[in-house]
Amino acid sequence: MTRKKQLIIIGGVAAGVKAAARARRVNQDLDITLFESGADVSYSACGEPYYISGVIPKREHLVIRRPEEFLKDNIKINIYHQVTSINSDTQTLVAVDTTTRQSKQYHYDQLIIATGAQAVIPPIPGCDLQGVVSLRTLNDSDRLRQLLLDKQSIQAVIVGSGYIGLELAESLKRRGAEVSVIDFCHQIFPRIDPLMSELIQKKLLEKGVNVFLNESIDSIQGQKQTVESIKTQSGQILPCNLVIMACGVKPNVSLALQSGIKLGSTGAIAVNQKLQTNVENIYAAGDCVESRHRISGLPAWLPLGDIANLQGRVAGENTAGGNARFPGILGTSIFRCFDLQIGMTGLTDLEIKDQNIDCCETVIHSRDRARYYPDGQTLSIKLTAQKSNGKILGAQAVGQGGVAKIIDISATALLGNLSCFDLEFADLAYAPPFSPVLSPMIIAASELRKKINL
Numbered sequence: 074m075t076r077k078k079q080l081i082i083i084g085g086v087a088a089g090v091k092a093a094a095r096a097r098r099v100n101q102d103l104d105i106t107l108f109e110s111g112a113d114v115s116y117s118a119c120g121e122p123y124y125i126s127g128v129i130p131k132r133e134h135l136v137i138r139r140p141e142e143f144l145k146d147n148i149k150i151n152i153y154h155q156v157t158s159i160n161s162d163t164q165t166l167v168a169v170d171t172t173t174r175q176s177k178q179y180h181y182d183q184l185i186i187a188t189g190a191q192a193v194i195p196p197i198p199g200c201d202l203q204g205v206v207s208l209r210t211l212n213d214s215d216r217l218r219q220l221l222l223d224k225q226s227i228q229a230v231i232v233g234s235g236y237i238g239l240e241l242a243e244s245l246k247r248r249g250a251e252v253s254v255i256d257f258c259h260q261i262f263p264r265i266d267p268l269m270s271e272l273i274q275k276k277l278l279e280k281g282v283n284v285f286l287n288e289s290i291d292s293i294q295g296q297k298q299t300v301e302s303i304k305t306q307s308g309q310i311l312p313c314n315l316v317i318m319a320c321g322v323k324p325n326v327s328l329a330l331q332s333g334i335k336l337g338s339t340g341a342i343a344v345n346q347k348l349q350t351n352v353e354n355i356y357a358a359g360d361c362v363e364s365r366h367r368i369s370g371l372p373a374w375l376p377l378g379d380i381a382n383l384q385g386r387v388a389g390e391n392t393a394g395g396n397a398r399f400p401g402i403l404g405t406s407i408f409r410c411f412d413l414q415i416g417m418t419g420l421t422d423l424e425i426k427d428q429n430i431d432c433c434e435t436v437i438h439s440r441d442r443a444r445y446y447p448d449g450q451t452l453s454i455k456l457t458a459q460k461s462n463g464k465i466l467g468a469q470a471v472g473q474g475g476v477a478k479i480i481d482i483s484a485t486a487l488l489g490n491l492s493c494f495d496l497e498f499a500d501l502a503y504a505p506p507f508s509p510v511l512s513p514m515i516i517a518a519s520e521l522r523k524k525i526n527l
């Protein structure tokens with residue numbers, strides 16, 4: 074009898090489980106085993122801020138598939154199993170059952186590393202006090218949710234104004250907390266262009282969130298092991314009983330590094346379009362992996378769930394005998410902060426400047442539906458194009474409605490190499506409840522075309 078080929082996957086949140094499911098669909102004969110060091114697999118971390126706020130009432134709602142459901146597809150899931158080493162010469166790895174401390178060696182024919190990313194915790198005094206938390210796993214959200222339920226009144230400081238920090242500002246406000254956000258950058262949500270950032274800051278202030286910019290955290294003070302305040306580097310003391318570290322994430326690459334797998338310039342695992350690493354029969358996917366930016370052609374690392382799922386599909390298909398390719402990313406993302414939607418795709422101001430691209434940009438403020446139709450809101454769009462040919466380079470949008478539509482049109486325009494001239498005459502959907510008669514996208518493209526004088 075011929076031995077079944079062994080596919081092993083390390084990491085079981087998004088990229089890992091997507092890879093397992095895809096590999097099984099493509100190849101019924103593979104033996105598929107997944108190791109996950111945590112307690113949960115196949116869940117939506119993206120939904121955690123809404124579980125914390127109470128909009129999503131139960132943690133089960135965020136779980137997509139349980140280990141026993143994978144077993145129906147003959148995919149063996151081992152939770153609480155930490156892979157501690159990989160030997161690529163013998164094509165074996167060691168996994169430790171963290172409940173019994175027993176370790177075991179496993180053989181693989183193909184291996185997918187989907188170890189994801191972890192929250193960055195700045196090495197400052199007081200980080201180990203009770204009430205200092207970060208958010209990544211479902212267990213992290215359980216802990217944070219419980220802390221919010223246990224305390225009579227919450228004074229929270231969120232360190233970092235990336236999208237997770239801003240989503241949490243809304244979640245905590247919904248729970249009645251007093252919230253401050255601090256960021257070492259001069260603007261809120263440093264990834265976005267300054268004009269758009271101002272709109273987010275305005276919303277935070279309107280919702281009663283205190284904002285401290287150009288400020289970083291120096292230390293956390295507390296008594297009886299419990300947090301009482303933070304001190305900023307400029308010497309301000311902010312009293313609080315909850316500190317949320319939302320200062321970014323870093324890829325989990327130590328296992329890959331130990332195994333001789335090369336990293337890219339961003340510090341994440343370098344892979345080719347088939348998601349193969351430099352080591353034979355080892356693939357990688359998701360937040361631990363570096364991508365190529367499709368507009369600049371440069372290495373890029375954007376740890377997002379949709380990319381992790383797309384990459385998981387490619388890695389799963391290829392390890393099952395297929396020939397799929399992951400073409401790269403556009404830098405598309407969207408999130409909500411209170412009633413404001415914030416989205417972006419393509420290159421930012423900073424990236425365009427870094428690459429010395431001669432560009433032209435426009436910012437428009439339009440209605441998101443027909444002027445006479447009730448509940449219309451302002452939608453702000455920033456569109457940037459190359460000066461020489463009007464080719465779209467990037468788009469950002471902030472508003473209470475219609476942001477996802479604008480960003481998805483723009484991402485598709487980027488994919489198709491379209492110019493502002495193409496977009497100005499795009500046949501986009503219109504009816505009064507959805508858009509003004511000329512879509513704000515068309516208005517922005519038209520303004521940009523006039524500026525570029527094409």
Ligand code: FAD
Binds near residue numbers: 086119121209
């Ligand atoms: P991870 O989710 O990090 O999973 C990797 C898993 O590997 C972890 O469970 C880890 O325990 C395990 N692991 C690591 N090392 C080992 C080892 N040695 N042995 C065994 N197991 C190991 N993205 C979006 O696109 N949109 C959103 O709205 C959005 N919102 C988010 C909100 C929050 C609060 C968070 C935390 C993330 C959000 N994301 C969002 C990001 C998205 O969740 C991640 O991009 C996605 O989870 C990445 O999936 P992954 O499988 O690559 O990695």
